[in-house]
Amino acid sequence: MIASGLHALALALTFIQSAPQVPVRVACIGDSVTFGAQLADREHDAYPVQLAARLGGGFEVRAFAGGGCTLLRAADRPIMETALFRAALAWEPDVSVVILGANDTCSGGRRRNWQHAASLGEDALALVRSLHLAREGARVILCSPTPMFPGLPGLAPERAADLARRAPRLTAVATMLREAAAGAVGVEFLDLSRVLAAGEVGDGMHPTPFGAAAIADRVAEAIEMHPAPGLDLAGALGSEGVESARSEFYGFPSVDFALPEDGAACTLVAPHVAARGYPWIWRARFFGHEPALDLALLERGFHLAYCDVAEFYGAPAAVERWERFHALGRRLGLAERAVLEGMSRGGLAVFAFAAEHPEHVAAVYGDNPVCDFRSWPGGRSGKRSDPDWERCLAAWDLTEDEAWSFGGMPLDRLEPLARAKVPVMLVLGTADDVVPPAENGEALAARYRELGGPVQVWRKPGAGHHPHGLDPVAPLARALLSAAGFERNPATRAVPSAEYRGVPAGWGGGTWWDQLAALRALAARNPELRLAFLGDSLTQGLTGSVDRIAQPGGERAFDRFEGARAAVSLGLSGDRTEHLLYRIGHGALTTLEPEVIVLQIGANNVNAAGHTGAETAAGIAAVVELLRAREPQAKIVLCGPFPLGATRDDPRRTAIDRVHELVAPLGDERDVFYRDLRPLFLDEEGRPNARMAADHVHVSPAGQAAWLAALEPLLAELLDPR
Numbered sequence: 001m002i003a004s005g006l007h008a009l010a011l012a013l014t015f016i017q018s019a020p021q022v023p024v025r026v027a028c029i030g031d032s033v034t035f036g037a038q039l040a041d042r043e044h045d046a047y048p049v050q051l052a053a054r055l056g057g058g059f060e061v062r063a064f065a066g067g068g069c070t071l072l073r074a075a076d077r078p079i080m081e082t083a084l085f086r087a088a089l090a091w092e093p094d095v096s097v098v099i100l101g102a103n104d105t106c107s108g109g110r111r112r113n114w115q116h117a118a119s120l121g122e123d124a125l126a127l128v129r130s131l132h133l134a135r136e137g138a139r140v141i142l143c144s145p146t147p148m149f150p151g152l153p154g155l156a157p158e159r160a161a162d163l164a165r166r167a168p169r170l171t172a173v174a175t176m177l178r179e180a181a182a183g184a185v186g187v188e189f190l191d192l193s194r195v196l197a198a199g200e201v202g203d204g205m206h207p208t209p210f211g212a213a214a215i216a217d218r219v220a221e222a223i224e225m226h227p228a229p230g231l232d233l234a235g236a237l238g239s240e241g242v243e244s245a246r247s248e249f250y251g252f253p254s255v256d257f258a259l260p261e262d263g264a265a266c267t268l269v270a271p272h273v274a275a276r277g278y279p280w281i282w283r284a285r286f287f288g289h290e291p292a293l294d295l296a297l298l299e300r301g302f303h304l305a306y307c308d309v310a311e312f313y314g315a316p317a318a319v320e321r322w323e324r325f326h327a328l329g330r331r332l333g334l335a336e337r338a339v340l341e342g343m344s345r346g347g348l349a350v351f352a353f354a355a356e357h358p359e360h361v362a363a364v365y366g367d368n369p370v371c372d373f374r375s376w377p378g379g380r381s382g383k384r385s386d387p388d389w390e391r392c393l394a395a396w397d398l399t400e401d402e403a404w405s406f407g408g409m410p411l412d413r414l415e416p417l418a419r420a421k422v423p424v425m426l427v428l429g430t431a432d433d434v435v436p437p438a439e440n441g442e443a444l445a446a447r448y449r450e451l452g453g454p455v456q457v458w459r460k461p462g463a464g465h466h467p468h469g470l471d472p473v474a475p476l477a478r479a480l481l482s483a484a485g486f487e488r489n490p491a492t493r494a495v496p497s498a499e500y501r502g503v504p505a506g507w508g509g510g511t512w513w514d515q516l517a518a519l520r521a522l523a524a525r526n527p528e529l530r531l532a533f534l535g536d537s538l539t540q541g542l543t544g545s546v547d548r549i550a551q552p553g554g555e556r557a558f559d560r561f562e563g564a565r566a567a568v569s570l571g572l573s574g575d576r577t578e579h580l581l582y583r584i585g586h587g588a589l590t591t592l593e594p595e596v597i598v599l600q601i602g603a604n605n606v607n608a609a610g611h612t613g614a615e616t617a618a619g620i621a622a623v624v625e626l627l628r629a630r631e632p633q634a635k636i637v638l639c640g641p642f643p644l645g646a647t648r649d650d651p652r653r654t655a656i657d658r659v660h661e662l663v664a665p666l667g668d669e670r671d672v673f674y675r676d677l678r679p680l681f682l683d684e685e686g687r688p689n690a691r692m693a694a695d696h697v698h699v700s701p702a703g704q705a706a707w708l709a710a711l712e713p714l715l716a717e718l719l720d721p722r
Contacts, residue, residue, distance in 0.1 A: 023060040026051070026223065027093035029079065033146055033215075034065035034099055038206040044513045045209040045498055050216035051097075053495045053582070055223065064088040071100040073123050075113035080127055089134040096131045096138065097219055098124075099192065101145040101173040102205065105166040120173060121180040128180075128187050141222055142181045143190045144174035146215065152204045163204045178251065178272065189272040190222050191251065191299060209498035209511075221488065225301060227273045236332045250291065252298050259307060261324050267306040268332075269294075275301025279362070279484045280329065281339040282322075284346030285310055290469040293341070293365070296477040300486070303334060313373055313388075314348025314410065315395040322353045326360055337362040339480050342369045343468050344435060345376070345388075351410030351417075351444070358420035363483035365425045365476070367468045368432050371410045371440040374403060383434040411444055418453030423483040425456050427470045429463030430649065456612065459651050475610045491611050491619025494581035494626075499574040507545050507573060515545065515572055516587055522548060522568070523588035531567035531719060532592060532634075534580065535600035538642065539571025542704055557701065561708040565719055568592075576604045576611075577619025584626050596718050597627060597634045598711065602641035606655045607697055613658025616641075620663050624672060635718050636672045637711065638663065643678050646696050648686040673714060680706045 028034050028048040036046030043049065048063035055061065064087060069079040079085050079100060088096070107114040128140050148170065150163035174193055181189035195218050200211030207215060233255050237244045244257040247267075254269040267287065280303040281294065287306040294304050307325040312318035330336065339362050342350035347369020354361045373396075374380045377388035393403055417424070428441040435441075441457070448455045456479060458470050470476045478488060497512040507515060523529070526549065533539045542558040543550075548570070550556075552563040570588050572579070580601055583589070602620055605611040611619070620638070627636055640660040644652035660676055667674025681691045681703060688696050691703030699707065 021058065023058055024095060025091060025093040026055065026059055026061045027088045027091060027096045028061065028063040028065065028099075028219075029085070029088055029096055030063075030065045030099040031069040031079075031103055032065070032067040033102065033206060034063055035067055036212065037067055038202050039209060039212065040500070041209070041511050041513060044496070044511070045212055047207070047212040047215040047219070050213050050495070050498065051219055054216055054220040054493065059223075062088075062091060062093075068103055069100065070103045070113055071098075071123055071127065072104045072113055072116045072119060073126070074116040074119060075104055076111055077103065078123075080123075080130065085130075089130060092135040092138075093131070094135065094138055095141065095223055097141045097143065097190075097223070098127065099143045099145065099215075101170070101177065102148070102166075104173060105145075105169040107165065108162065114169060117169070117172065117176075120176040124177055124180040125184060128184055132186060138186065140187045141190050141219070142177050142187055143192050143219075144177055145170050146192045146196050146205075146207065146211075147194070149198045149201055149204045152198055152201065155204050159204060174251065181272070182253075188222065188227060190219070191272065192218065194295070194299075209500060213498040217490070221300065222273070225273065226276055227301065228276045228278060230274050231270065231278060231303075231333050233268050233270055233332060240328065240331065242328075249288070249298075249304065250295055252304075254304075259321065259325060259328070262321065264321055264325075265306075265308040266325065267304075268329075269298060269304035271298045271301050271303060273301055274303070275486065277485070278303060278334045279337075279339070279486075280305050280334045281341055281480070282306070282350075284340065284342045284349040286343050286346065286468075289343065290467060292469050292471070292473040293477060293480075296473050297339075297480065300477070300481060302339075302484075305329065305334075305338070309349045310345075311391060312349065312395045313345065313392040314352040315397075316352075317395065318349045319353050319356050322349070323357070326357075335362075335484075336360065337484070339484060340364045341367070343367040344465070345370045347371055347435075347440070348373060348410065351413070354417050354422060355410065355413035356416075358417050358422050361417075361420075361422050362485075363423040363425060363480050364417070365427075365480060366441060366444070367427045368429055368435050368437070368465050369426070369441055369444075370435050371444045373409070374406075375439045376435045378403065381436050381439060411447055414444070414448050414451055414453065418448055418451035421452075421454060423454045423456070423479070424448055425458075425476060425479055425483075427458045427460070427468075427476065429460045429465060431462050432465045434465035456614070457654075459649065459654065461647075461649060461651070472610055475612050475615075478615070479612065489615050489618055490609070491577045491605050491615045492581075492622045493578050494585065495578050496582050496586075497572075497574060497576075497579040499572075499579075512572065512574070512579075516583065518545075519548075519570055519572075519583075519588040520591065523591040526566075526568070527591060527593075529566050529568045529592055530595045531562060531565045531598070531715070532589070532594040532596075533567065533569045533571060533598045533600070534589075535571045535598075536575040536604050537571060537573035538603065538699060539569055539598075539600050540573050541698060542571065542708075543569040545573075557705040557708055560705075561712060562715075565715070571600075574604060574608070575601065576609055577601055577616065577623050580623050581619075581626055584623070584630055589631060594631070594634050596637060596715065597631065598637045598639065598715075599623065599627070600639040600641070602656075602659055603644060603697065606641070606652050606659070607644055611655075613655040614662060616655065617659045617662035620659065621666060624666050628671060637714060637718075638666060638672055638674045639707075639711075640664070640674065640676050640678070642699060643681050643688065643692070644697055646688060653686075673718075675711065675714070677707060677710055680710060 036042035377385035
């Protein structure tokens with residue numbers, strides 16, 4: 001349902017998921033970003049539509065949005081004076097997600113809104129009051145505007161200049177909205193200033209379908225978070241007799257104080273909205289440096305903590321200080337178990353504390369961590385630092401001779417940590433010559449695995465000691481969230497794709513939804529199909545997107561091997577496990593009843609989305625489980641993902657190896673037949689052979705023939721019994 005007016009295109013689309021219980025009503029209130037301006041397929045790709053898919057059947061999502069709408073009541077298009085806002089109030093939503101403020105930054109021509117900017121906080125609270133009057137106890141999620149990108153290539157000069165004037169004002173808008181939310185009951189602030197990358201906007205501001213998906217993901221997280229009341233850190237510290245000074249960390253409120261027992265410098269940063277249980281992450285060193293992970297966890301309800309142990313190099317004095325810090329944090333209301341973050345020399349402190357107190361540790365994250373101080377600062381094979389070496393020996397009360405035979409390194413003290421099954425996450429630059437991974441991170445990972453401890457390593461090929469961090473940080477953040485009890489695996493959630501493809505990508509134009517409809521129509525016309533190949537572009541490549549049915553006597557490898565078997569390729573370029581989960585319930589398989597399904601999925605999870613091997617494997621397991629439930633008549637032939645990358649140490653290759661390790665047990669040789677075909681595509685040195693395409697992702701025509709030939713004996717047994 002779309003209402004239009006002279007000054008605003010009002011959106012009131014209803015996306016209802018059937019459910020036995022009364023669904024939670026979610027109102028998306030906003031401007032053109034919420035409306036879906038610039039999207040070719042707004043009915044499928046606008047962020048409220050994608051949000052509905054992510055939230056599922058227990059929610060009903062409606063959008064109330066108009067192009068050009070403002071939060072300011074004195075501006076030219078105030079949303080509170082529109083029919084669409086009155087419609088939102090009449091609907092009485094349980095949750096309202098408000099994304100406004102971008103149009104309030106306008107100051108040129110007839111749109112002189114910014115002169116009223118001082119009223120943004122007041123007007124935001126007026127909007128909130130209206131929503132609370134409409135439904136008592138309703139949640140209101142007040143969002144910052146999404147970012148603008150005035151430097152985006154291809155923008156018209158006047159457009160770039162306009163965005164360049166307005167973009168800096170977004171920070172002030174976010175600050176005023178954050179302060180308004182902090183002083184109101186039933187209001188949560190959600191910072192969307194980092195939710196989009198430049199490639200996810202089309203005109204410097206409005207999201208592409210992928211950008212709308214990113215907004216939907218973040219908003220869904222916020223809605224599902226079940227927030228806890230905020231902690232009064234300054235007040236609680238005062239009750240402990242500790243004086244503190246208020247400050248800010250990237251817009252998050254923080255307090256700085258001295259640890260009572262010894263005066264150590266400490267900082268606690270509070271999230272805008274606290275997660276249940278009040279989880280926290282400790283920085284051991286270099287507070288504020290490369291903060292992407294800290295910001296990602298703050299945005300998801302974690303507190304961020306720092307207690308200076310720099311001069312101790314992981315010695316017992318560091319553990320003792322952190323014991324006192326942990327006890328104080330517990331009295332303030334923070335969780336029993338913290339995530340420990342050790343960057344560089346901070347690795348000594350986090351692993352020392354974790355070894356002594358695994359019961360206090362949710363996970364340990366080491367970023368090019370020092371795990372043996374003889375490596376750095378001792379300089380055994382790392383970089384020598386004489387001043388640090390002297391301080392390190394003094395902290396440990398060791399002579400140099402004693403240090404070289406010392407047996408109390410983190411590498412020597414992993415057993416308690418492994419016994420407690422504390423997850424260890426490592427990010428390592430393979431060319432780090434300051435803290436060489438071979439005698440630090442890699443050595444620790446190998447020893448931890450031997451002890452049965454869970455460890456996950458992200459390697460950065462060719463990277464040195466700097467820069468620290470993982471880019472993008474999302475896979476690491478998800479892993480740490482999971483370790484702290486906040487599981488959210490995108491690979492296991494059935495959602496439609498935001499993909500859209502041009503002629504070079506193999507679809508001949510159109511959107512993912514066009515392809516979904518075409519596959520459904522193909523299945524309806526050919527219900528007799530017995531063999532279905534299900535997957536992504538590797539499967540689509542067997543036939544292309546047009547003539548998907550194997551033809552007897554045809555020239556393609558698919559025709560030669562499967563032409564007599566009524567076979568079809570249901571591969572869609574760009575699909576990941578989550579998209580396949582959606583297609584199983586809404587695509588061609590709702591009509592077909594194949595006897596055998598060949599499944600090849602997971603490459604895009606790793607290659608495009610950055611999902612970990614464990615996440616991808618869980619997604620594949622979810623696909624297999626759903627196929628067995630929805631298609632009980634079919635045998636499933638599970639081809640694990642083919643190799644990625646040019647070398648064995650490519651992180652994507654490592655992730656694929658982990659996928660195979662985890663999905664192999666799915667094959668029971670009765671209903672599910674697992675086949676590892678990776679050797680077909682690699683030479684003896686682990687390099688891609690001629691059966692892989694030049695991009696080291698797809699397979700060549702020779703690779704397609706080898707794939708089908710390898711499956712032939714099994715398919716003959718399953719489909720052509722004698």
